[in-house]
Amino acid sequence: MALTRVCMTVNGQPVDEQVEPRTHLADFLRENGGLTGTNLGCEHGVCGACTIEIDGAPARSCITFAVACEGASVRTIEGFSEDPVMAELRAAFTAEHALQCGYCTPGMLVTARDIVTRLPDADEPRIRRELSGNLCRCTGYVGIVRAIQRVLHKNRGQSPISHDAPAK
Ligand code: FES
Numbered sequence: 001m002a003l004t005r006v007c008m009t010v011n012g013q014p015v016d017e018q019v020e021p022r023t024h025l026a027d028f029l030r031e032n033g034g035l036t037g038t039n040l041g042c043e044h045g046v047c048g049a050c051t052i053e054i055d056g057a058p059a060r061s062c063i064t065f066a067v068a069c070e071g072a073s074v075r076t077i078e079g080f081s082e083d084p085v086m087a088e089l090r091a092a093f094t095a096e097h098a099l100q101c102g103y104c105t106p107g108m109l110v111t112a113r114d115i116v117t118r119l120p121d122a123d124e125p126r127i128r129r130e131l132s133g134n135l136c137r138c139t140g141y142v143g144i145v146r147a148i149q150r151v152l153h154k155n156r157g158q159s160p161i162s163h164d165a166p167a168k
């Protein structure tokens with residue numbers, strides 16, 4: 001199979017590689033870049049496990065061809081290790097027990113960060129709607145939603161959310 005050259009930025013570093021045109025971005029990142037924080041679940045754009053950022057917006061790397069990212073800026077979960085918003089979210093996910101096996105968590109965190117930064121006034125229904133493209137097989141969504149609310153409330157200077165409400 002003929003290879004195609006692709007140049008992009010991954011986590012701030014220039015990347016210049018030869019790939020098969022059929023290679024999707026998640027395989028490219030994992031196999032060429034060793035960035036195994038990007039998980040693959042359904043591989044057809046449904047579960048959100050493979051969510052990363054392309055040019056600042058969340059995207060599914062399993063249905064994006066690597067060659068389609070020519071010139072793009074790609075950020076994987078590893079690229080957020082020094083990010084203060086992600087640090088808040090990681091702490092909130094821990095505090096709210098928002099993960100169990102952790103398989104969905106990298107994609108969840110990328111989407112959660114997008115919610116926190118793009119929708120500072122998001123209420124619970126909006127958070128749930130925004131999260132609808134990320135599936136978790138373990139926890140249910142109560143802890144995940146609460147973790148995002150915790151960061152949003154803190155950013156608004158509000159008191160922490162109450163845990164007295166019945167879980168759904
Ligand atoms: S692995 Fe990409 S959406 Fe499920």
Ligand code: FES
Pocket residue numbers: 098099100101102103104105135136137138139
């Ligand atoms: S924590 Fe296991 S799939 Fe979400």
